[in-house]
Each structure stands twice: as structure tokens, then as C-alpha cells.
Amino acid sequence: GQQVMQIPQYQHVQEGEDFTTYCNSSTTLSNIQWYKQRPGGHPVFLIQLVKSGEVKKQKRLTFQFGEAKKNSSLHITATQTTDVGTYFCAGRGGQNFVFGPGTRLSVLP
């Protein structure tokens, strides 16, 4: 079945450093969504990418969908303590919509 992987599993950064998480699917995706979950909270939708090679920005966050629509990345510039949490990608391949295992980001002040 469809599998969605994310790397790294954990990332510790100093405040102000950049951060990137990568999402890889075993199958071609029709779309990819990114969610953020704060510690003790619930997943909150960040963005959706649909087109091959698409790049979207939200302030310090940059999202990219690969040309082959099998991978995606989330890059945060100059992390802040408010960026702490787990970032999930989720993608639809065929009839299935699958969440990746997430990348847990901690930001040291």
C-alpha cells in the first residue's frame, strides 16, 4: 500500500537557525498537505500543494512539491520558539489519504 515517510524524525535547532523536513511517498500523489501539531495539541492545516513543482510561501515557511509529485519539503527560515511542534505531511495517492510519521522540531532559545 501507499507509504509516506518523513525525515528527519527529530530536529533540534537553535533559535534563528533554518529547518527543513522532507516528505517522500512510495506512490505518485495527487496532492500533498502539511499540518502542524503543537505539543499536547491537535493537527492544524498549514497548506496544500497540488501542482508538480509548486512552491508556496507563508511568511517564514516555504513549501515545495516535487516535479514527480512523490516528494515534498517544508523549510522554515530563522526558526522561532513558536515553531516548536510536529510537522506532518499528508498525501492522497489513489483512494488513500495517508499521513507521514511527522518531524518533531524543538527550538532552543
Next chain:
Amino acid sequence: DAGVIQSPRHEVTEMGQEVTLRCKPISGHNSLFWYRQTMMRGLELLIYFNNNVPIDDSGMPEDRFSAKMPNASFSTLKIQPSEPRDSAVYFCASSLGTLLANTEAFFGQGTRLTVV
């Protein structure tokens, strides 16, 4: 809008007891999802309803789990009998559109279930 509302927020029960989790989706949303989150398995889709009809229940772990959606504003997830391995955070989410459409899911606060 109050968002997706789940109850209870926390549930502690003894093994063998019946547990019922409740969810009120966002008004107007026609898709509802139940997810289970654990450290080991991450976020797992258990079941998905569209227009109150179960579309995909392939993620329901076993017959002890059942879900219903009697109307557009209410859904339940029942575990009977509960087992310690069912301990997890259960999320309900709703969206406008189907699983196949490009729509975001809005998650509730979750129910943290502990079975002892």
C-alpha cells in the same frame, strides 16, 4: 464557529469496559474522519464518512471498534470491550468535500483514552 467538538477530552477506563467517544463536526461539512494517534504508529485513519455514510472503514483495527454517524452533526466511535493497547489519542476531523477532493481537514481537540 466552535470548530470540531469532541467529548470527553480525557477518558480513563478499565480493561473490558465499553468506551464511547463523541464528535460534533463543523456545521456544513459533509466528511468526517476518525483518527487514532500513538507514538508507535503515528496518525492512523480509522474510518471516513461522507454525507453520514461510512465510505472506508479499512482502518478500523478489529471488530471491537465501531463507528456511527446517525446525522450530519454527530458521530460516535465505540470500543467494546476496551483493551490497554487501545490507549491513544483519538481525533475526529471534518472537511467540506470528500476524501478525494482537495480540501483541508479540521481536527478536534482529541480524546485521550487510557485503558488500565
